[in-house]
Amino acid sequence: MTTHEFFVDMTCEGCSGAVTRVLNKLDVKFDIDLPNKKVFIESDKNTDVLLETLKKTGKTVTYIGTK
Incomplete structure (x- = not known):
């Protein structure tokens, strides 16, 4: 299992909630x-x-790399 690191331009709990929603589907x-x-x-x-x-x-999302 690989851990991938991404930069996501989140400013608040609502932003992280949106990330949580889309990733839960995966x-x-x-x-x-x-x-x-x-x-x-x-x-x-x-x-x-x-x-x-x-x-x-x-x-805005940027792939940083594997960790």
Whole structure:
């Protein structure tokens, strides 16, 4: 299982809630670091799938890499 790190431009609990909603649909383990605007996703899914899913929140998303 690989842990992927993403930058997501979240500013509040509502933003992290949106991330939680879209990631729950993928059935992956994840951790949200709101103060640092990072999302860590533990998954063997394709990085593009994870990136496109996060973009559904309407936030700016950047893939940082694996951890």
